[in-house]
Amino acid sequence: MSELFFKEIKRLENDKTSGAMEIAEKVLLILKEEIKKNFTFWDNYSINEKIEQLLPIININKNMIILRNLVLEFLSLLENGVELEKIPSMQLEKLNNSKKILAQNISKRIFEEKTIITFSRASTLLESLRVGKKLYEHPLEVIIFESSPKKEGKTLAEELLKIGHRVRYSFDAAMKIMFEKYKPTLAIIGADSIFPQGEVVNKTGSYILAKLAKEYDIPFIVGATMKKVMLKEINVLGKITSSESSELWNKDYVPNLEVVDVHFEKIPRALLNGFISEKGFSKKPIGEKYSLSENVIKKVYS
Template sequence: MTTTAVLPYSVQWDNSHITLLNQQALPAITEFIELHSVDDVYDSILTLKVRGAPAIGLTAAFGVALGAKQETSTDLGEFKKNVKRHIEKLASSRPTAVNLFWALKRMENILLAAQSIATAKEALELEAKAIFAQDEEMCRKIGEHGLSLFSKGDSLLTHCNAGGIATARYGTALAPFHLAKERDFPLKVYACETRPVLQGARLTAWELMQAGVDVTLISDNMAAHTIQQKQINGIIVGADRIAANGDTANKIGTLGLAILAKHYGIPFYVAAPSTTFDLTLESGASIPIEERDGAEITYIQGVRVAPENVNTFNPAFDVTPHHLITSIITENGIITPGFAHNIPNFVK
């Protein structure tokens, strides 16, 4: 199904299916697709039709509810075993974004506690809806805390897409910009294109333009010059996983921006909900980094731009060490360095 209207939510639960904004089609086409099975949900995550750590978790949670709803087994044990297989399949879709595993763990806990198939199906649907509502509220609070760090007229740089289409609503790194627009608080945003999949060009620029935010698109290799020439006041990015010491995995290219921020003496902010923290990992050295098909580098929009048979290296994420991060903005407040000591006060 395709429409030219922009729905208020990029992920919607419609009882018999999930309606999803197809991020792969943007910005040329605003397309909403229907997911009718767990296989559809798995494919949507794997092929980046849905991306952004919170949105991946939300979609997977609804995927579990959908799979449970479609189960026909009348034996509780068999039902639980089948739904557990759905959870395991969805967990295998992408390795880096911790929100996926956080949401699926919540759904699994509900499944295990269920005393009947009927109550399991109802409880799983309610839990997925609760995860969605919680994410929306967390993003709004992140926006409030983030906006408190900026002054009217500031110019900020961002990378990849950590906006409303990557979450339930508002986004993480983009949440302050959406709130600023609502409150007539002028900010100028510079968005890196974010090679090789161009999330900044296709998604962030599109989303902020839809909201009426003053946004300028740059290619990734223009970042240093832009910081220098456009008097950038700070850099703000999202996160896919944050270790106990504050080391942060985010879209490839984030580490380079953190190094530039250090060089130019401007703040480097990470914006993420508490669900993005993985306190089981002592440092970013233990964060698994997804490597994707090299065709993402050798082709752009289906056109080959590199020699045949060239070797490629295509990590989807990098890890920014905590000492390069000025502060981490969460729904519970702003975490400052000594992250290892301070994070437990904000993340339970």
């Protein structure tokens, strides 16, 4: 891999605002340029060597299953005889088509409501609200929370205001109050990862949203591409760690202070009413399949 490739991948590691679909699109553009410039080297790699070369993509964010599945899709196309230099473009085209279909499917559902509630910033939901505003020619009322500490919710609120939606914005701890006062009729989030049996990993705070949706008896659904569904169950959360400094405590180190900054959590399947993907609504998650050996899949998911 070239120095430029690693530089661009490193930049994506530091991107804490873009959603998984946005990161995936950027990855494919970087990969397209890398293969174009270093085609001879790439063409001579074995399948195992190609996996090794693609591992930095997975390491951008190991929570993002879409990155592992992009690698598997790349290898599957290659194994099926697609010319190497054409693969990233084919993947980009498929990803963009998925994005359009997904946005239409989600917007069709959420525009049945007057007020929806969400947490963090799902680029898929943003695109769905953009598409829906044009299709149905009216705005929605969207309840959004800050999403501490990175404030992705504030970013989403600003984006939706520009589109023309009505936004009610508050801090994370006010979630129950916002349910009581504004009575949303649908809760929806994106996902960083979806387990085969339906548990969802998303930004910390999503679990409380799901619990409150259950308490107030409104549907809680996940809108996400099929590429976010795991082929093999793995631990994407890792261990809860603490640090001397973080975005929660952006001051000098203080003795006896332990900062615990937990960015992601798991939402149980029992709290979900269903999923919206490129295939439409389903009670269980629907993932993609790739014509690869179990050993290759295992290596990418290790």
